[in-house]
Amino acid sequence: MTDALLTLEGLTKAYPGVIANSDVSFSIKPGEVHALLGENGAGKSTLVKTIYGLVKPDTGRMMLNGAEFSPANPRAARAAGVAMVFQHFSLFEALNVAENIALGMDNPPPTGELAGRIRDVSEAYGLPLDPGRMVGDLSAGERQRVEIIRCLLQNPRLLIMDEPTSVLTPQEVDILFHTLRKLAGEGTSILYISHKLEEIRSLCEDATVLRLGKVVATCDPREKTARELAEMMVGTSLHTPEREGGETGEVLLSVAGLSLPAPSDFGTPLKDISFDLRAGEVLGIGGVAGNGQDELLAALSGERAVPPGMVRFKGRDIGRLRPNARRALGLLAAPEERLGHAAAPEMSLTENALLTGDTREQLTSNGFIKWGKVRDFAARVIDAFDVRTPGTETAAGALSGGNLQKFVIGREILQRPEVFVVNQPTWGVDAAAAAAIRQAILDLSAKGAGVIVISQDLDELMEISDHFTALNEGRIARIRPARDLTIDEIGLMMGGAHDMAEAIV
């Protein structure tokens, strides 16, 4: 393969307890958009970090343009023409765009000249950006532009994009794809990492599928169906949860004109959010990260107090009630961040069971903890939700993401919530665990609970929601039945066209 830009041969990398990559080989041609496909934990991140010089492989070698390539650090990789846009942006919020870009370059020109070049490149590729703005004030899409332009200014031969669309609206995805096709047309190779199958089918010419660290297939994704790609990725056929079609009943939770200022400098204010949640209903709330998801959950769970009259539970004003008082009524929540928010990583599962279970499971009396009862509760959660752990005394942080997420969700569901609010229920969770969690949510609603699922995974929301809306800059779009929504309509809702949905129907 003399015409390949980058060739990987037998790359293997082991960490204590896991083999991240095992004998991985494939190659990327110049001007090609090459997909790297795989589930969370399949070894995609380790592989790209190897190419970018952040990880050294245990065995195997890489060739770039026919020459041996073993970058000692990202700087060496950049010098060889490899650039990377990270999934979690490596940006500095308190610095401006030009400073951020200068930090990503090895020999940046003087400030004035750099600002000019940023403007030129950003316009050439249809990604407008003001070099003087603070990055902390930019939207997720704009932040990604900073990363992309930082890479483009180095004239890379290979651009690595790690899950670039997870933070974008469908419209922003279109702009990005346009830019990427233009780049590929100019001869730049792109290694595109994703688990979103439709995107890969529309963008990429070649795909390498990873499973448990090994290459299990290479194919032209345009010739495969999404289902075929998914089965290559997962290895078995998927069990899709089924909606049991619960009847919706009385209004349990009523939110009216909920507005709250931003909790911090870089937080999002909530603006005039109104909706009713009925018994047996699953309300899906989509939207790009950072548009008020965390803030909405905190206002509903009681972590932040809310002015009177804005949140009612079965007609009772609960805005001033603290989390445990809301739990006593039957309103439970599970935040997005497992480690440090939904669970304390260094504490045992027993202690984590006490974290939210005290009120409804009567785990204390007169302030004294009944540890035996707490342990039983933790054991019940582990048992009912198939949490793989050596026991109840294992630290939460020692569990895999999927197992901890099952524990966190199970802990709330076993407390028989009447209203359950959950943010990103399956984020970073393997497919089997994700299916189990979705099924549990559906079962809960079938028993008559109202559920709010906040998620950035549109497929997930379409699968389990009765009604759908989206958060954009702290507002929500008009609520619609999920069944007849098109992807364009969803995109508009996520992009903030609050009343435009009307016009499209």
Next chain:
Amino acid sequence: MNIRLEKRPAPSRMLLALTPLLAVVATMIAGGIMFWALGANPAEAIRTIFWDPLFDETFGAYSRPQLLVKAGPLILIAIGLALGFRAGIWNIGAEGQYIIGAVVGAGVGLAFYPTENRLIFPLMVVAGAFGGWAWAMIPAILKTRFGTNEILVSLMLVYVAENILASVSSGLLKNPDGMGFPGSRNLARDYPAASNLELIPNSGMHWGVVAAFVAVIFAYVLMTRHKMGFAIRLTGEAPRAARFAGVSPTRLVLFALGTAGALAGMAGLFEVSGPAGQISIDFGSGYGFTAIIVAFLGRLHPVGILLAGLLMALTYIGGELAQLMLGMPAAAIQLFQGMLLFFLLAMDVFANYRIRIGQREVA
């Protein structure tokens, strides 16, 4: 070849218990080198500090009781500090709370002079606790109301308290029969109703030591069995999770700082009415700062603090003995204590991380 650190999912409990002992050994070695550099015989110096106070035939009888006398206030203060440290609340102004507790408590006692009534001493204890509590409430309220940094405020208040102490010992509380010398009446010697005397002869056991032991048990039950203790631990390890669990940060700050202040204030009162005897300019003896070391050395755990307090008391007495016998400067022992804390913090790495040695990549 290189050395890498790999974070453990949870700190190793065995190593958490073992590292304080390793730190003591390391300090003895480094201290030995230091004494050698000062021209003393290292083995003799170590023996004088760690062995002679307890087992020497000549000095043991005098210094053994001193062990409890010194350990009492250290333990009492450290127990309170540890509650806050566990939750990430950094009260480092215990010295000020100790001083104010002593001043307020002694002030109440002196106000009754020369009345003899059995209720006076308990009243002084309450007043001392109140004084320390009130002094700690200043950083607590500033933190909860305005988000002011409690480290700096509580520390600044130490200097304020020292000035108040200087002022009252030559003014308000000055002994009218003291022939113009600064300092209050001697409570321990001249005012039986307000004195904190030894409960068992030659044991060093006074009410302050009793209070310290009670505080250890109280803190142990609180931390292991009570919701408040769980809230404290949760806040220290995952503040967002604590908020999610319904812990009120405001109440926690008020509780942790208030308890620490009250215990430090009581320690001050027990000291001024017993071992020290009177309010005087040099009454503040640094217990409030040494207690920080005791709290860390004891792993912020009540039983650990009990042991660490006794050990630290031993270094105090041993240090005095070394001063007497070997002419070692008083500051040497302070240096010794600082070194101990340093070694301990350095060795925490073993409890929190696995050390991997190999030819793997640089992380």
Next chain:
Amino acid sequence: MELGQINPILLIASLMVASTPILLAAIGEMVVEKAGVLNLGVEGMMITGAVVGFVTAVNSTSPVLGFIAAACAGAGLSLLFALVTQYLKSTQVATGLALTLFGLGLSSLIGKPYAGMKAPPLGKMHIPGLSEIPVLGPILFQHDPMVYLSVLLVAAVWAWLKYSRSGLILRAVGENHAAAHALGYKVVRVRILAILFGGATAGLGGAYVSLVRVPQWVEGMTAGAGWIALAIVVFASWRPWRVLLGAYLFGGVSVLQLNLQAAGVAIPVEYLSMSPYLVTILVLVIISLRGNHGAPGSLGRVFHASH
């Protein structure tokens, strides 16, 4: 009471002298915090600088050598902090406290034999021409070289952070250490260098107390100046020129209270001497009312590079 005895020109001139130790320590600590490290050991490094500077100056009869030795001593002590926090990943708050306790002990041990001696004087540097200007001359241009050096240092730190690439890297490391690491910057190395710089300036500040301000060795003589320096960094919202302003403000308060004491004002001495600490608390409250804007994003957090 004779307020009229206080000469305003001398008062303002001595304000600059009184502020210099705090200014030196605070500008160094600001750089350390900009790199994302909270070193609470400033007091310990200052007092060590004070004693080492004094001992060196007395033995060599050269105040300049004294200052150099003090900077080295401060940096040396901070190296301990750097190793323990950066390589052994200890908590910065506790380690900083340990450093202060250690420094206080170390300094009294070293200083014991030197108590009561006098330091060789550091000459004044009258700036030709400028020092002749009435009023302004004596206030601004008749000081010792360290006063000028401290102001120059503020200007240098300001320009370096704002305009140089290495300054940008330091800010990036303090703002988001994970991102800086991902870009290939040496987080630990940058931080260690910043900590050493902070240690050196704290040492200089301490030596200024023992060599110029007092000038002799007294145990515990920095009396909380290191802690006040920490407060000033917060007050200044991590901006160099505001550090200067803050330091001069506190210098002003302490000089004023000393002058009031000397003038025999009817306020007890103890209440006057506690005033700088009370003012510090007051200022901290006012600052926190405004919200702690400008704090570096990674301040005080342990950095551990996983894969």
